[in-house]
Amino acid sequence: MSGSSPFGMRVVHLDLKGAPPKVSYLSEIFPLFHALGANALLIEYEDMFPYEGHLKLLRAKHAYSPSEIREILYLARQSELEVIPLVQTFGHMEFVLKHNTFAHLREVALFPNTLNPHEAESLVLVGSMVDQVMELHRGARWLHIGCDEVYYLGEGEASRQWLQQEHNSKAKLCLSHVRAVASHVLARHPATTPLVWDDMLRDMPEDLLEESGLPHLVEPVLWDYGADLDVHGKVLLMEKFQKCGFPRLWAASAFKGATGAHQALTPVEHHLQNHLQWLRAARAGPAGVLQGIVLTGWQRYDHFAVLCELLPVGIPSLAVCLQSLLQGGFSEEVKDRVECCLGVASLDIANFTCREGAGSFPGSDILALVTQVSLHLRSSVEALLDGNRYVTGWFSPYHRRRKVVHPVMVQHIQPEVLSLLARWGALVQELEAALKRIFYPDAVEEWLEENVHPSLQRLQGLAQDLSEAAAPPAPPASPTTRQGP
Incomplete structure (x- = not known):
């Protein structure tokens, strides 16, 4: 353990597509995030964003109002947390494509998860979503445009016809849409850099990635939530992306929401091991290429899935993981600091079942x-x-x-x-x-x-x-x- 973190940015992910907290609770936990070592938030609004005009039907019943979004951003600034908004623009589009108004933009008519990249209206749709989100996040240095798990891409009728043409492939189809979305972001919001999840890119040939021009437009976020993360494989992937021309990369771990769709209690030891493996990968990989790490906290596996661990339940895991990242590993010092921050008398990593009470942090009663x-x-x-x-x-x-x-x-x-x-x-x-x-x-x-x-x-x-x-x-x-x- 080196005693220092290779991750300059330590970003806590708030997944709002399930059990979104009231703003009053965010006001309580943002200072805790900061105290534990976070310096940024990745906010995945999904249907909690107050979309307007023809997008208004996307709002959930209890969607935040524009004034609440501004309050969230103010509270984040007060706790020195930089906000990175996330807008899904390709896969995981269920919250949009489930509506009859937009159902004709599905890649496969039966499934509402993936956007049809051939329809001009598809780019107009995600462009409008991006612009409305950015209107309330002016000055954001990064915007995450999703693009992970684009299931059934290439299986729609328009895609099948397109793929029959010589030299066309699913990889090129994917790259074309991501490039179009990223280009829109940069044209309309030139000070903002698009981030994308890496899973659709990681197996593509190097020459195809390089020729696509995407390395000059986006920064990939390499995600892996396993306790047995392949460190050597991650190093090779970082080197591959660097060779393709991506100047900056990000990592993504998980502090909750990645061990079972119906998980109710967070297995802290699993998530700690995931972060320790990411620390090893960061130290073994190319120097200076990783901007930071996103600690994901999924609330549902997708828009239609059940709830997994509630945010307050995952806070001890988040605390252990953040402090381990900050200190460069897990130690007695980390354990003591977490116990102090959470008001926990004795922290049991292997079996955090509140033997001596749940602590005194916001939501500890839950x-x-x-x-x-x-x-x-x-x-x-x-x-x-x-x-x-x-x-x-x-x-x-x-x-x-x-x-x-x-x-x-x-x-x-x-x-x-x-x-x-x-x-x-x-x-x-x-x-x-x-x-x-x-x-x-x-x-x-x-x-x-x-x-x-x-x-x-x-x-x-x-x-x-x-x-x-x-x-x-x-x-x-x-x-x-x-x-x-």
Whole structure:
């Protein structure tokens, strides 16, 4: 460990396409980001940006207003965090192409993820998106234009016809669109440099990349979120991009949101290893070529996926990773600094389950409550339903359907059911209140419906069936006296 960071820019990614925080929460965590070693933000607005005019339909229900965007930028400046906006312009266009108004611009008619690069209207669309975002981010030194995971490129009818022509290829098709978008950015906003994810470029031949002119237009962001990142392979990739003429490159790691689409708790050790590998790659690679590193924190795998770890849940991982980058590795000094910043008595990298409380950082109450739910709610309900001998032996699904139970068994089963209901009901109520302080109602509803309601409903169903089965039988109806002759 050298004790210093090879990354001049340490950029925290805010993925707003799932559980976007209220501005009030951002005001609390930006100073923490700065204290931990961040000096920039990559803000992926997606449908949280207040698009206007014909793009207004892209807005989410709780999209930030223009004044809130300005407040976010002000808060970032106050914490010495440079803002880099991100606008998807090729792949991951679901939030745009899901709308009927823009569905005709899909590369493949059935799939809303990839833009058709052959339609002139496609470039007009992303150009308008870029311009509206840049209008509220004047002076931004960089704009990330996405361009990762452009699935099904070349499979649309127009692309198939184009690919039948001699010398055409999917790589050239991709490069052509990226070059067009980057050229628009530079023409309209000459002080801003476009960034692109590298995955669509990394396997292209060197001569093709060089001839495309793209190295003079964009800076690639090399992303890899694995704990077992191939350091030598990354060095070779950096050297390849440098040979093609890209003067500057970026790295991208992950502090959360990269270990499972339905992940609820962040495996800190995995993400720490990812960052330590990136440190090794940066030191072994060409000197001075890496501008910085983006610590991605994905909130969904794509626009239609479920939520993964909420931002407050991932903050201990972010803290460990940022401090390790800043200090050039992980050490007792890093551990002490993280514990101090987060208000954590004892940090357990291998199993961060808040043994001595979740800490005192903004949102730490959510981490503590989510940990309880994730580790114990489902297992406690399953233990009762599938492991309690009185339930399995005397109040099985057979008995429940027929509302039959031995009265003695009610005394064995009901106290535990009611105790569990009371325990989890109180905790979930506390969690819901904590979530509502930070997130908008639709995100709270989604997280609870995915992570809490299935187990809670099973428990409530058992309580209801038991109550009905234990109820005394209704007295027989008295015979009706016939009136009249």
